[in-house]
Amino acid sequence: MDEYNRIVEENKNLPEEQKKKFDISKLGNGIEFHGYDGENGEVDLSQAFTKSSFVFDGKDDYLTFPFNSESRLDGGFSIEFYGKFVGDGLHYDYFDKKTVTEKYMGILNILRKSSITEWGYEGNDFRFGFYFLNGPVDEVSFNFFSVNNAEKWKEAYTEDSIEKGWTQDDAPWNQRKLIDNPIEFNRDVYVSVIFDGVSNTEKLIIDGEIIDESKISSKFWETYESSLEIESNLPDTFILGAGNMGTTQTIHYANLKCYSLRLYNRPLTDDEIKESYKKTLSYHEFLEQN
Numbered sequence: 001m002d003e004y005n006r007i008v009e010e011n012k013n014l015p016e017e018q019k020k021k022f023d024i025s026k027l028g029n030g031i032e033f034h035g036y037d038g039e040n041g042e043v044d045l046s047q048a049f050t051k052s053s054f055v056f057d058g059k060d061d062y063l064t065f066p067f068n069s070e071s072r073l074d075g076g077f078s079i080e081f082y083g084k085f086v087g088d089g090l091h092y093d094y095f096d097k098k099t100v101t102e103k104y105m106g107i108l109n110i111l112r113k114s115s116i117t118e119w120g121y122e123g124n125d126f127r128f129g130f131y132f133l134n135g136p137v138d139e140v141s142f143n144f145f146s147v148n149n150a151e152k153w154k155e156a157y158t159e160d161s162i163e164k165g166w167t168q169d170d171a172p173w174n175q176r177k178l179i180d181n182p183i184e185f186n187r188d189v190y191v192s193v194i195f196d197g198v199s200n201t202e203k204l205i206i207d208g209e210i211i212d213e214s215k216i217s218s219k220f221w222e223t224y225e226s227s228l229e230i231e232s233n234l235p236d237t238f239i240l241g242a243g244n245m246g247t248t249q250t251i252h253y254a255n256l257k258c259y260s261l262r263l264y265n266r267p268l269t270d271d272e273i274k275e276s277y278k279k280t281l282s283y284h285e286f287l288e289q290n
Contacts (some may be wrong), residue, residue: 006017008046028065033222035061050257051285054241058255058290062241067110076221076267079128080106082190082280085137085183089253094119104141105130106243106252107115108261110235117249126235126263127243128193129252137180140204141245142193160215161202168195174245177204189261190277196267197221209279210270259284 007020014020035057038044049055056062091102094117099206106129114122115180131139167176183189183206192205204212240261242253268276 010033014143015192018277020243022065030066032064033061033065035059048267053257053259055084056089056241056254056258058087058253060090060253062215062239062253063238063255065238067235067238074240075265076195078192078194078262078264078268078273079108080190080192080260080262080280081128082188082271082278082284083256083258085130085132086255087098087185088132089255091250091252092246095249096246100250102245102250102252103131103133104245104252105132105256106245107139107240107254107256107258108196108263109239109243111237111239111244112235119244119249119251121237121244122238122248127245128263129243129245129254130183131176132182133183134182136184137179137189138175138182139178139206140191140193141176158215158217164212166202166214166216175202178202179206180211181206188252190280192268192273192277192288194267194273195221198224198267206274 011020032050033043033045034044036047037046038059047055047057054063059257085105088103089105091100091104091112092098093100097118108126109121110126110274111121116122126143128138128142130137131141133139133220165178190207192203194201194205195216200216202212202214202216203210207220217262225287235248241256241258242251244251262276
């Protein structure tokens with residue numbers, strides 16, 4: 001992003017025929033921008049990010065990049081999101097070709113390319129997003145399963161996780177947790193979700209503070225690991241800024257500014273979480289001031 005901003009500044013003083021173009025490949029191997037419509041169908045990167053954030057308009061903007069099958073979430077995972085929810089986005093059913101009402105914002109999905117739906121993706125190995133059921137964002141939701149076997153997932157929860165408010169609403173393989181202090185739109189927030197497949201615990205952390213920690217059955221993780229042995233279950237694409245929920249073809253676009261998003265194929269320790277939180281906020285503040 002720094003190089004893009006540098007080129008933008010240089011172009012301000014250059015005649016049209018001498019203006020430089022930014023090489024998208026510099027952002028990472030295989031990254032593709034969708035939406036961000038420019039002239040002649042080209043991507044307009046000036047819509048895609050500022051010096052400190054990726055921007056998603058909630059209508060059709062999202063990014064894709066290849067998923068490395070060696071990065072499977074065996075043994076546990078951590079996800080860290082830092083950004084600002086701007087408002088509601090478009091919820092579109094590509095099968096019936098109509099908008100729907102759904103208080104969900106898709107942030108990250110790991111899917112498989114498909115020729116079945118107009119949306120172009122099927123399956124769901126992992127998804128992460130937020131609900132805003134009563135105005136502000138008041139629930140976090142994630143899923144990391146390849147096999148939709150409802151009975152197995154119903155066995156996964158312990159009394160501890162149920163008592164502490166983790167639910168299996170909509171489908172038992174969706175983990176959902178209400179946030180006691182809802183996150184208002186246009187407020188910077190840092191959310192971490194940690195799952196430890198060894199100790200069988202899950203944590204929700206907001207702005208560096210542990211909001212919840214509970215136990216979950218070992219069956220939860222064992223079933224997921226066994227599903228990855230089926231080659232057809234392995235995904236191939238990361239999607240950032242949009243995600244499905246409810247049905248494969250119903251897509252929920254994110255209306256947000258994303259400062260940082262990290263997915264780890266292991267559980268972070270408490271010290272690592274604190275360190276990452278401090279460094280990320282410091283780096284974001286530096287970008288904003290320079």
